Amino acid sequence: MAEATKRPNSLTRNLTAKIASLPMIATALVIFIGCTLWTIYHSFTRSRLLPAPDKWVGLDQYERLWNTRRWLVSIENLAIYGICSLILSLVIGFTLAALLDQKIRGENVFRTIFLYPFALSFIVTGLAWQWILNPQFGIQEVVRRWGLESFTFDPLNNADIAIYGILIAGIWQGSGFIMVIMLAGLRGIDEEIWKAARVDGIPTWKTYVFIIIPMMRPVFVTALVLIASGIIKVYDLVVAQTSGGPGIATEVPAKYVIEKMFLSQNLGQGFAASTMMLLSVLVVLIPWAYLEFGGKRRG
Amino acid sequence: MVDATAIEPRGPKPKRAFSSTNIMLYGTLLLVSVYYLLPLYVMIVTSLKGMPEIRLGNVFAPPLEVTFEPWVKAWAEACTGVNCDGLSRGFWNSVAILIPSVAVSIAVASVSGYALANWRFRGSETFFTILIFGAFIPYQVMIYPIVIILRELGGFLGIQLMGSIWGLVIVHTIFGMPILTLLFRNYFTSVPEELFKAARVDGAGFWGIFFKIMVPMSLPIFVVAMILQVTGIWNDFLFGVIYTKPETYPMTVQLNNIVNSVQGVKEYNVNMAATLLTGLVPLTIYFVSGRLFVRGIAAGAVKG
Amino acid sequence: MGGPHTSEDIEIEIPGTSSKEHSVSIQSLDLSFGAVEVLKNLNLDIEDGEFLVLLGSSGCGKSTLLNCIAGLLEITDGQIFIKGRNVTWAEPSERGIGMVFQSYALYPQMSVEGNLSFGLKNARMPKDQIAERVARAAEILQIEPLLKRKPGALSGGQRQRVAIGRALVRDVDVFLFDEPLSNLDAKLRADLRVELKQLHARLGNTMIYVTHDQVEAMTLADRIAIMKDGIIQQLAAPSEIYHRPVNKYVADFIGSPSMNFLEGFVQDGSFSGSAVSFPLVSYDFSRQDFTGAATFGIRPEHIVTGEAVTAAPVQLSVPVSVVEPLGADTLALTQLGGDPFWIRMEGEATVRAGDTLSIGFDPARGSLFDAQDEKRI
The missing domain is CATH 2.40.50.140 (Nucleic acid-binding proteins)
Known part of the structure; x- marks a missing residue:
């Protein structure tokens, strides 16, 4: 049989598999690498309405970016939102998971309640909380009618605390997801660890703090990376809940980029701002990848 | 009490239903549940009230007089700019975007995951690594070049991609690929390798093994992927607003335009009805699929 | 894909070598994964109708060797002949082998009948002929009542019988077994061992059988090849290996x-x-x-x-x-x-x-x- 003795050529071997993988290869190379490099390159040009690859201006766009108040506010907001949402998501997520892990009745009901916001879009989330936090009719007004006349809680009107209004909504939407991940992590822990701790007479909370949490390090790292990558993408929530207001009090980098690119037709600024976003992701991602994969290779 | 009379402990240890621990435990859970349920409750009651009642009462009060008027208005009459045909247009746009996007993205990703799991070739792992890291690149970095690609590709093929539903299908396929490919790859890797070997001895090739062996035994993971994609694509706002035109805006974009439009008097009840309408599809999927939804997001996330 | 092969620098057939006379012949086989050499210059000739057991502890390369014979692993160097035909580059399904796996590897969503006939359907065999082959295999293995069932509804022993049947229907010269009894409990293992021996006596095919269980090796084999670190230490009849081991x-x-x-x-x-x-x-x-x-x-x-x-x-x-x-x-x-x-x-x-x-x-x-x-x- 001629077929049987066909020499497997390294290029044509598994040819079908290679052809079938073309969309994936194209996505990886053209979109994830190609488009990213394209944007980075154009952030050094004086692109305005159209990309202008031949008008090289060096770091001008970045200089301008870091002198724009709106960008600085965006960064500040991202930092506040990021740190708070990271801590709160992890704490709330883990606490809820630990509570649900106590062999309680109605675990499914509680889990369904905590997780359902995650099925909703940020637009729906933002609009719902916009309504609840509305100072005219929302929580502030209700509490005042109960008799606390001086009660003030109007994050969406007060520029100083507006970003916390977004935070409340963001936590509401995403913490259930972190809980699910944590719960999966807790369930993945060997039952015998708990038996051993019980035989040794270690109190439950101590077991969690000194044994379980350290064992769940990979789960925490995963949750951390997921939250962090979600934070940088915050866009729809702000658009729906405050449109960046009051004033520019709740602007975020992602929104800055979109508006520079598609509304104010200042592509160069958009490219520079998005490159900064990429940079901040890399700051988080590279150490994580190093710990996660570099460590494994050594071990 | 029975155990009071017994001298020797015997039989099951008596449990107290209202121990302080239990009160704390369930108390906390119930309190937290209020926080999570409140917005849904407020949205529902608001959407069932008339505007005069909203202006008088508080947001938490149940409606004195239930009216479905706001729902009808949100669906059929609410205005965005010049159009006043309600959210129904956005709903049908979203459906038209959803069906091909889910089908194409899952088809492409499942084949890629299968190739990565069972037919590794030189460089396949590198492409996969790029893909996974690509999932962390902010969309903003790639959005503009994709606009150009869609425009050029559309011109080359002689069809309009930019601004049309098919352009959006491509975008959803691209950005759904990392998580879906990971999901499928992990699943197919967990299928015993011997099964794959046996099929090869039986003379089945790439597509034969995929369609006859792998797909039939991975229906759960296809359901998980579908849940993931339907909710994800339905909830998308960013790509919808950038890659489509007002006539083809998906529901989320239209919802935002209705609620946050500056013109006219704010009709909070209509807004909330519209918001609920938009959330209805993913919520239904969530409540119906329950465990699979949880399994999907957990599997996709923990292993990633 | 029957186009002419482009590589003229490598000879394909070695006419007149001893490989023609053997059922399976492996000549200077090398296999490396990167820098790790798994099989080193391995030579093995298996007679027609012989029951050969590859025995060794885990990681010795015995399963790897079997996978190479089956064509499921790309070899680094050397040649493999089956029935005198050079199958070094042939697809697994073209090699004239049937294979039975440790985990049975039954297709879970197909009935027993579907499992038995899948390979034949892929080979585009006429329907009546498939039915005939399936019926014969089912009769030999006494699994006729199970034909319509799904693998999930079978016991371990029944599954392994179906897995053997899948090799049987292919009507091939060489059967490859990859630790086929390891997943069974001790009693069943002993029973199936006897059945396998009877099957071999009845069919007279060449069988290559990988195991780490020395009892299986001693009882089943015509010859045993004991492997360590990718090298065959001794290839001999069981009694020879028992009485005159070549090394410590x-x-x-x-x-x-x-x-x-x-x-x-x-x-x-x-x-x-x-x-x-x-x-x-x-x-x-x-x-x-x-x-x-x-x-x-x-x-x-x-x-x-x-x-x-x-x-x-x-x-x-x-x-x-x-x-x-x-x-x-x-x-x-x-x-x-x-x-x-x-x-x-x-x-x-x-x-x-x-x-x-x-x-x-x-x-x-x-x-x-x-x-x-x-x-x-």
């Missing part, structure tokens, strides 16, 4: 409990160890005038106790530390020169820990190994 590794691997080893020195046809010395009068030397450090090995079952001791050429007394009554026979762990020394006695033996036991053996039944290269002397 093989001697140690076969037999349970393993062979007892005594370190010592061989000079002028005598062995002198720290605890015992004896002349090697009737020992069948492989290397006649050997002098130097050596290891003497003797199997626990070749040591005699009780009245037979008086007739044994070597006699000594050893303290008993542990006794393991197994019913059919009794194992005693004793000390000889500070080293553990196992003795197998009859089941009724009344020895207790703490006793001193008189034992004897015939050096001719033992094996001598060079202490340097551990090869048989």
Whole structure:
């Protein structure tokens, strides 16, 4: 049989598999690498309405970016939102998971309640909380009618605390997801660890703090990376809940980029701002990848 | 009490239903549940009230007089700019975007995951690594070049991609690929390798093994992927607003335009009805699929 | 894809080589994964109708070798012939082999019938012929009542029968078994072992069988190939391997409990160890005038106790530390020169820990190994 003795050529071997993988290869190379490099390159040009690859201006766009108040506010907001949402998501997520892990009745009901916001879009989330936090009719007004006349809680009107209004909504939407991940992590822990701790007479909370949490390090790292990558993408929530207001009090980098690119037709600024976003992701991602994969290779 | 009379402990240890621990435990859970349920409750009651009642009462009060008027208005009459045909247009746009996007993205990703799991070739792992890291690149970095690609590709093929539903299908396929490919790859890797070997001895090739062996035994993971994609694509706002035109805006974009439009008097009840309408599809999927939804997001996330 | 192959620099057929006469012939096979060499210059010829067992501990390369024969692994160098045909580059399905896997690897969503016929359908065999083949295999393996069931509804033994059936319907010359009985419990394993032997007798195919279980190897094989680190240590009939192991590794691997080893020195046809010395009068030397450090090995079952001791050429007394009554026979762990020394006695033996036991053996039944290269002397 001629077929049987066909020499497997390294290029044509598994040819079908290679052809079938073309969309994936194209996505990886053209979109994830190609488009990213394209944007980075154009952030050094004086692109305005159209990309202008031949008008090289060096770091001008970045200089301008870091002198724009709106960008600085965006960064500040991202930092506040990021740190708070990271801590709160992890704490709330883990606490809820630990509570649900106590062999309680109605675990499914509680889990369904905590997780359902995650099925909703940020637009729906933002609009719902916009309504609840509305100072005219929302929580502030209700509490005042109960008799606390001086009660003030109007994050969406007060520029100083507006970003916390977004935070409340963001936590509401995403913490259930972190809980699910944590719960999966807790369930993945060997039952015998708990038996051993019980035989040794270690109190439950101590077991969690000194044994379980350290064992769940990979789960925490995963949750951390997921939250962090979600934070940088915050866009729809702000658009729906405050449109960046009051004033520019709740602007975020992602929104800055979109508006520079598609509304104010200042592509160069958009490219520079998005490159900064990429940079901040890399700051988080590279150490994580190093710990996660570099460590494994050594071990 | 029975155990009071017994001298020797015997039989099951008596449990107290209202121990302080239990009160704390369930108390906390119930309190937290209020926080999570409140917005849904407020949205529902608001959407069932008339505007005069909203202006008088508080947001938490149940409606004195239930009216479905706001729902009808949100669906059929609410205005965005010049159009006043309600959210129904956005709903049908979203459906038209959803069906091909889910089908194409899952088809492409499942084949890629299968190739990565069972037919590794030189460089396949590198492409996969790029893909996974690509999932962390902010969309903003790639959005503009994709606009150009869609425009050029559309011109080359002689069809309009930019601004049309098919352009959006491509975008959803691209950005759904990392998580879906990971999901499928992990699943197919967990299928015993011997099964794959046996099929090869039986003379089945790439597509034969995929369609006859792998797909039939991975229906759960296809359901998980579908849940993931339907909710994800339905909830998308960013790509919808950038890659489509007002006539083809998906529901989320239209919802935002209705609620946050500056013109006219704010009709909070209509807004909330519209918001609920938009959330209805993913919520239904969530409540119906329950465990699979949880399994999907957990599997996709923990292993990633 | 029947186009002309483009590589002219490599010859394909080697006419007139000995490979034609064998059922399966492997010639200077190399396999490396990156820098790791898994199989090294491996040669193996298997006769037509032979039952060959590849035996070794995990990681020795036995399953890898089987996968190479099946074409499921790309080899790095060398050639594989099946029925005289060079199949080195052939697809698994084109090699004329059937394969049975440890985990059965039944397609879970297909019925038993579907599992049996899948390969034939892929080969585009006419329907009536498929039905005929399936019926015949089902009859041979007595799985006719199961044909419509899904694998999930079968017991372990039934599944393994179906898996064998899948190889059977292909009507091939060579059957490959990859630890087919390892997932079964002990009783079922013994039953299926007998059935496999009967099947081989009935079909007369060449069978290559990978296992780490020496009982399976000893009972089933015409010849056993013992592998270690990707190299065949010894290829011989079971009794030859048992009685004349070529090196210390093989001697140690076969037999349970393993062979007892005594370190010592061989000079002028005598062995002198720290605890015992004896002349090697009737020992069948492989290397006649050997002098130097050596290891003497003797199997626990070749040591005699009780009245037979008086007739044994070597006699000594050893303290008993542990006794393991197994019913059919009794194992005693004793000390000889500070080293553990196992003795197998009859089941009724009344020895207790703490006793001193008189034992004897015939050096001719033992094996001598060079202490340097551990090869048989």
